[in-house]
Structure formats: structure tokens, C-alpha cells
Amino acid sequence: MKKLAIVAIVTAAVTGCSTSAVPPSQAIEASPNRIFGHQIKSDEMTQLLVVRDSGMVGGGCSTAVFIDGGRAALLNTKEKATFYISPGEHMIGASFEGSGLCSMGKERQERDFTFDKGKVKILRVYIDADANIDIKPTSLQ
Numbered sequence: 438m439k440k441l442a443i444v445a446i447v448t449a450a451v452t453g454c455s456t457s458a459v460p461p462s463q464a465i466e467a468s469p470n471r472i473f474g475h476q477i478k479s480d481e482m483t484q485l486l487v488v489r490d491s492g493m494v495g496g497g498c499s500t501a502v503f504i505d506g507g508r509a510a511l512l513n514t515k516e517k518a519t520f521y522i523s524p525g526e527h528m529i530g531a532s533f534e535g536s537g538l539c540s541m542g543k544e545r546q547e548r549d550f551t552f553d554k555g556k557v558k559i560l561r562v563y564i565d566a567d568a569n570i571d572i573k574p575t576s577l578q
Contacts, residue, residue, distance in 0.1 A: 454564045456492030456514075460577040461559060462549035464488045464517035471511040475504055475520035482521040483552040485529070488575070489562040491515045498539035500562050500570065503547065514560065524554040531562045531572040546571050 444527040475485075487502050502510040502518065505528050510518040530547035533539050546569075552558055561575045 456490030456564045458561055458563075458575060458577055459488055459491050459517075461486055462578055463479050463515075465515055467510060467512055467516040467518045471499075472518050473532055474509050476506060477521055478521045480499075480553070481523070483509055483524050483554055484557040485520040485522055485552065486517060486519070486557060486559045487512070487529075487562065487572070488517040488559065488577075489514055490564065492564065498533045498535045500544075501532050501534040502562070502572075503545060504528075506530075507572070513559050522552060524552050526551050529560060529572055531570050533570060550574075555561070 485504075487510070489500050491514050499511045499513060501508055502512060504520060504522060509520060511534060512518060526548050527550055529550055530545045532545035548571075550558060550560070558578070559575050559576075560572050563571045563573060565571070
């Protein structure tokens with residue numbers, strides 16, 4: 438019984454500290470002054486929607502979003518940004534940005550994604566209980 442209680446407490450602590458996915462329909466648009474590029478919409482482009490999770494871990498720090506190594510936006514918790522990029526392979530990344538504790542996290546985490554013309558790809562910025570940042574696909578709407 439004692440072991441079960443310890444496992445339950447540890448599980449609750451870990452789960453309570455990682456971030457939670459935010460459906461794009463519930464996310465807040467990031468301020469235009471924190472979106473730095475990839476804003477030209479055309480029929481030749483594909484749409485990328487990046488949503489930052491909600492939660493306490495990293496909540497006081499901005500998250501920088503990178504597209505092919507270039508800084509594309511700064512997101513706060515529960516925010517989203519839409520980008521227009523050419524179809525094909527692109528390296529999408531995320532990292533903490535700021536001073537103090539915000540600058541002590543791991544360097545930028547990047548992933549390679551393939552984008553198809555005419556399709557929207559939704560990615561989420563996720564932060565685990567150890568403050569490791571990652572960017573990964575989501576099917577949440």
C-alpha cells in the first residue's frame with residue numbers, strides 16, 4: 438500500500454509539471470510583433486501552424502520557433518503562429534529565449550518535417566517535466 442501511494446504521488450508530480458497540449462482552436466494568436474517571417478500567403482505555399490503548450494514548466498520564458506535555422510517567432514504559453522512555407526523538407530526548431538533561468542535550458546531542438554502542397558501541418562512545442570523542449574506533430578484541432 439505504501440509503495441502504491443509513493444508511485445501515485447510521483448506520477449502526479451511528474452504529470453503535473455509537464456506541459457499540456459492546447460488545441461489550435463483554443464490557442465491565442467501570437468502578437469504580430471513577435472512573428473518575424475514566413476507570412477506571405479500564396480497558392481504555391483503550404484501552411485504550418487505552431488502551437489505552444491500550456492503549463493508551468495518554462496511558463497515564464499518565451500519560446501523561439503525556428504524555420505530552417507532562422508528565428509520565425511516568439512511564443513508564450515497557449516499561443517499559436519501560422520507560417521507559409523514552400524512544399525518539401527524543412528527543419529523546424531524550438532528553444533527557450535530570455536535571460537536568467539530562461540537561458541539555462543538545452544540548445545535548440547530541431548526536427549525535419551516534410552510539407553505537402555495544399556496541406557496544413559500542425560506542430561506543438563512541448564516541454565517535459567525536466568524542462569526539455571521539443572517540437573512534434575499533433576492531430577489536435
